[in-house]
Amino acid sequence: MSVLPIYTYGQSVLRKKAKPVRRIDDGLVQLVEDMIDTMLPANGIGLAANQVGVLERVIIVDAAEAEQNPDLKPMVLINPEVIQAEGKWTMEEGCLSIPEIREEIERAEKIRVTFKDLAYNDQEIEAQGLLARVILHEIDHLDGILFIDHISPARQKLLRGRLNKIRKGDVEVIYPIITEAVEAK
Numbered sequence: 053m054s055v056l057p058i059y060t061y062g063q064s065v066l067r068k069k070a071k072p073v074r075r076i077d078d079g080l081v082q083l084v085e086d087m088i089d090t091m092l093p094a095n096g097i098g099l100a101a102n103q104v105g106v107l108e109r110v111i112i113v114d115a116a117e118a119e120q121n122p123d124l125k126p127m128v129l130i131n132p133e134v135i136q137a138e139g140k141w142t143m144e145e146g147c148l149s150i151p152e153i154r155e156e157i158e159r160a161e162k163i164r165v166t167f168k169d170l171a172y173n174d175q176e177i178e179a180q181g182l183l184a185r186v187i188l189h190e191i192d193h194l195d196g197i198l199f200i201d202h203i204s205p206a207r208q209k210l211l212r213g214r215l216n217k218i219r220k221g222d223v224e225v226i227y228p229i230i231t232e233a234v235e236a237k
């Protein structure tokens with residue numbers, strides 16, 4: 053089991069677009085296992101590869117948490133694409149890369165998503181509510197988008213001080229992180 057450090061706000065990898073996965077190899081399987089080992093102890097409900105410094109289109113979702121069903125295993129979505137979205141709803145969101153900040157975000161209520169599974173087979177699912185929200189949040193990461201990009205400029209201005217603290221690593225979390233301070237060493 054490998055817990056990977058999570059890149060936090062201010063790190064350029066969070067602003068880059070991840071590249072499609074062309075084939076599944078041992079490295080990719082290992083990445084997925086490590087991402088799961090990283091997300092669960094951090095109490096995250098989803099994680100995108102960008103957040104562990106890898107620019108490949110891979111996201112995982114803690115389905116047990118999102119669907120309130122302890123029997124569900126973490127979902128792995130490779131090259132996920134939203135092909136249909138309907139409805140709108142607002143809920144408070146957070147992000148392991150932006151600790152201690154939570155904001156009300158509007159997202160689609162119901163989505164259809166295509167993706168590849170770990171055997172590189174085509175899959176399609178319909179998701180709604182929290183599961184849809186987490187998938188949309190994580191796909192945003194693959195495109196270099198953070199949840200705070202969805203709030204008003206006025207609200208963003210109010211968060212500036214706290215975001216600067218995160219950028220400098222002045223934040224307390226229960227999981228390993230990579231910040232400007234760590235990278236400068």
Ligand code: NI
Pocket residue numbers: 146147148149189193
């Ligand atoms: Ni996030």
